[in-house]
Amino acid sequence: MPDPDILNGIHLIYDYQFDASEKIFKDFVAGSPDRPEGYFYLSMVTWCRLASGFWGPDMVKQYVRRVDRTVRVARKRIETIGGDSYDHFYLGGALGFKGRFELSRGHYLSAFFSAVEAIDRLKRCQEMDPDNRDVLLGLGIFDYYTARLSGVLKFLSYLLIHRGDKEEGLRKLQVAAAEAPYSGTEAKSMLLHIYLFLEARYQKALNLCAEMIRRFPHNPRYRFLYGVCHIHLERDQAYRETVAWLEQKGRHSASPHDAALWLNRALYLEAVYDLFNGAYMAARSKLKTILDRAFPDEDPSMIAWPLVKIGMSHDLEGEREKALSYYEKILRMKNGAGAQFLVKKLLEEPPAKDDPFIGY
Numbered sequence: 001m002p003d004p005d006i007l008n009g010i011h012l013i014y015d016y017q018f019d020a021s022e023k024i025f026k027d028f029v030a031g032s033p034d035r036p037e038g039y040f041y042l043s044m045v046t047w048c049r050l051a052s053g054f055w056g057p058d059m060v061k062q063y064v065r066r067v068d069r070t071v072r073v074a075r076k077r078i079e080t081i082g083g084d085s086y087d088h089f090y091l092g093g094a095l096g097f098k099g100r101f102e103l104s105r106g107h108y109l110s111a112f113f114s115a116v117e118a119i120d121r122l123k124r125c126q127e128m129d130p131d132n133r134d135v136l137l138g139l140g141i142f143d144y145y146t147a148r149l150s151g152v153l154k155f156l157s158y159l160l161i162h163r164g165d166k167e168e169g170l171r172k173l174q175v176a177a178a179e180a181p182y183s184g185t186e187a188k189s190m191l192l193h194i195y196l197f198l199e200a201r202y203q204k205a206l207n208l209c210a211e212m213i214r215r216f217p218h219n220p221r222y223r224f225l226y227g228v229c230h231i232h233l234e235r236d237q238a239y240r241e242t243v244a245w246l247e248q249k250g251r252h253s254a255s256p257h258d259a260a261l262w263l264n265r266a267l268y269l270e271a272v273y274d275l276f277n278g279a280y281m282a283a284r285s286k287l288k289t290i291l292d293r294a295f296p297d298e299d300p301s302m303i304a305w306p307l308v309k310i311g312m313s314h315d316l317e318g319e320r321e322k323a324l325s326y327y328e329k330i331l332r333m334k335n336g337a338g339a340q341f342l343v344k345k346l347l348e349e350p351p352a353k354d355d356p357f358i359g360y
Contacts, residue, residue, distance in 0.1 A: 002181035002248065009041055013048050014185055015216040023047050036074035036090040040282045045066040045098060053301030053337035054113060064103065066324075070094040070328070085129035092121030094184075096138045104341050115142065136176040137183035141190065144169025148198070170194070188212065197356045202232040220246075220265045227269040228359040231276055243269055257298050263303045271309055277359050280313040287313075296335075304330055304337035308346075313352040314359060 005024055012021035022045050029038035043066035049059055077083050099114035100153060124140045129135075130240035146164030173194075176187035188208055195205035206229035212222040225240035243266050250263030267286045274283035287306040294302045311326030327343045329338050336343070342357060 001359060003037075005113050005181065007183065010044075011186060013041075013217075014189070014212075014219060015046055015146060016052065016219045018045055018049055019244055025225065033129065034073065036070050036077065036087060036094070039070040043070055043094065043097065047101075053299065053304070055300070055333070055337050055340075056335040064171065067094050067098050067101070071098070085125045085132055086134075087113045088121045088125040089132065092125060092135070092138055094117045095121065096141065104123045106344075118142075133176055133180040134183040136172040137180060137187045137190070140169045140172030140176060140187070142169070143172060144194065185215075185259050192222075192225065196229065196232075197360065198355065200232075202229050205229050206233065209296055215246060220261060222353065224269055227360075228272060230354075231359065239269075239273060257295050260293055260295055260302075261299055264294065264299070268302070268309075271306070272359050274314060275309065275316065276354075278316075278353075280317050284310055301337040301339075302334045304333060304335070304339035308339045310344060310359075311343075311346065312351050315346070316353060321351060327329050 001168060003029060009024035010020045010029075010276070012018075012329050013025070024041065025038045025041045025045065029042065043063060046059060046063040046066055050063060056310060069093060074083070074087055074094065077087050095114045095118035099111045099118060102108075102111035102114060118138065119142055121273040122135050125132060125135045126139070143165050147169065148164070163283065170191070173187050173191050177184055177191055180187060186193060189212070192205055192208040192212065194218035195201040195208070209222050209226040209229055213226060223242065227239050227246075227319065229237040230236075230242060246266035247271065248263050250259045250261070252268065253259040253262060267290050271283040271286040271290075274280070274286070287310050290302055290306045294306075296303050307326050307330055311323040311330075314320075314326070324347065327347050330339050330343045332339075342360065
């Protein structure tokens, strides 16, 4: 049976209650220091903090420390007592997330070697327990993304025993989303982003957003993406209702920080709508309002990402030099909130008018 404390801790991660989740997994580590689970999920707390915008150097170092600790503990357990299927699962998962992190930083060889061992460990997990659905998250991610690689990454993927298959990757992720006790939520989040930003399957993305909103009411990201889905589906009334909901949530928040968090998402969603509809000056006005009332320490994503969107607005108007000045500003920031990775692509090539990452 799945461990209820782990399930509760996972839920709290996705509901943006990071401190409460961290306490659960620290308690787990204190009670079972020789098992990899607690260390793995502590690294996932940090990974989700990074994903929510807290991409400062201290948080990056914490993530590296935690994921490396997971690898060491899982290896030791496997080497000393043989390990069970979940020891291999957590080792493969930690290596997989380390590979994703290294890939995001452009460290291709490091990412490649982490991926090779991650696949081996996940396959070993599956051999030991063919009914394990959690392992399908990692295998599905590798199937999908290796099928989409190009250039040097495509060359490296040919060296993998595991060959990419986009549709098989989606199938595995769908099974994990429906049946995996521990990795099901991450599989749903992964599918949501794939459907919305890579596959243009907007109704599927909308359905997942609706589910995530019900389950994680404190997470503003899913409500924002819900509005983006409506923009793509040309459902203006539903989009406007989403903006109104975000505004109401902000007005009824107990603290200025919470109010700004929700109100800024409402403005950010409106700016995305303007960008998709060619109203670039209107988008910039909203984005500058966000920057004027942002909380850099508590909500850094609403510094970096509005700057990205202002840069995109200039690119979409053909003002490349102005756009580049905003992109370069993000690369100089101490905390680029994850926006720096998209910016590196935008420095190479301006966005198209229908680029799905306008809605990111």
